[in-house]
Amino acid sequence: xxxxxxxxxxxxxVEAIKSKMDPDHQIVILALDDGSxxxxxxxxxxxxxxxxxxxVLANKDPKYNIKLENNAGLDLYTAQPETTxxxxxxxxxxxxxxxxxxxxxxxxxxxxxxxxxxxxxxTEDDLKNGGQC
Numbered sequence: 001x002x003x004x005x006x007x008x009x010x011x012x013x014v015e016a017i018k019s020k021m022d023p024d025h026q027i028v029i030l031a032l033d034d035g036s037x038x039x040x041x042x043x044x045x046x047x048x049x050x051x052x053x054x055x056v057l058a059n060k061d062p063k064y065n066i067k068l069e070n071n072a073g074l075d076l077y078t079a080q081p082e083t084t085x086x087x088x089x090x091x092x093x094x095x096x097x098x099x100x101x102x103x104x105x106x107x108x109x110x111x112x113x114x115x116x117x118x119x120x121x122x123t124e125d126d127l128k129n130g131g132q133c
Contacts, residue, residue, distance in 0.1 A: 005078070005086055006069035012094035014072040020056045020116045027057040029064040030078040037063075037079075039117060050085055052101050054114040 007030075009017070017028060033040045033053040040053070064077040089104035092112070099112035 003066070003083065004069065005066065005083065005090070007076070007090040007092060009070055009072045009074070009092045010094060013092040013099050014074075016094055016097075016099060017054050017056070017072070017074065017114050020054075020114050022116075025056045025058050025116050026075055027060050028074045028076045029055050029057060029061060030068060030076065030082060031055055031064065032082055033113065036081065050108055052082070052085075052109045052112050054099070054112065056114070056116045058117075 021028075029039070031037055031039045031053055033051040039055045060077070064079045066078050066080065066083065068076040068078055070076050085108055087103035087105050087108075089102075091102050093100050093102065098110070099114065100110045101108045101112055
């Protein structure tokens with residue numbers, strides 16, 4: 001059974017996301033930022049699983065294969081682990097240069113980031129010792 005998810009991205013948040021896009025980077029993913037994936041620079045002790053980030057990619061990532069319908073016309077995807085935090089009424093808002101993800105139940109993450117993916121070497125020691133927090 002395929003689930004359908006949609007997200008309302010407010011105009012200021014769309015602007016923040018699009019500011020990280022260029023002709024070569026047009027794919028956007030909504031990913032956890034808790035050390036659980038290659039896009040997170042935080043170690044596992046830095047967050048508790050409900051931190052999110054938008055990452056702009058040059059190519060689709062097969063692990064992020066769930067299309068997120070959105071009002072901004074973004075080619076936007078997420079992965080199965082992220083959906084455990086999704087509730088009805090997903091909204092991304094921007095206030096004072098900070099993005100927040102919320103649902104009908106309240107704020108999920110009040111401090112989201114947006115970045116263009118540039119592969120870097122994060123060592124196992126960095127993750128164990130919190131060197132990326």
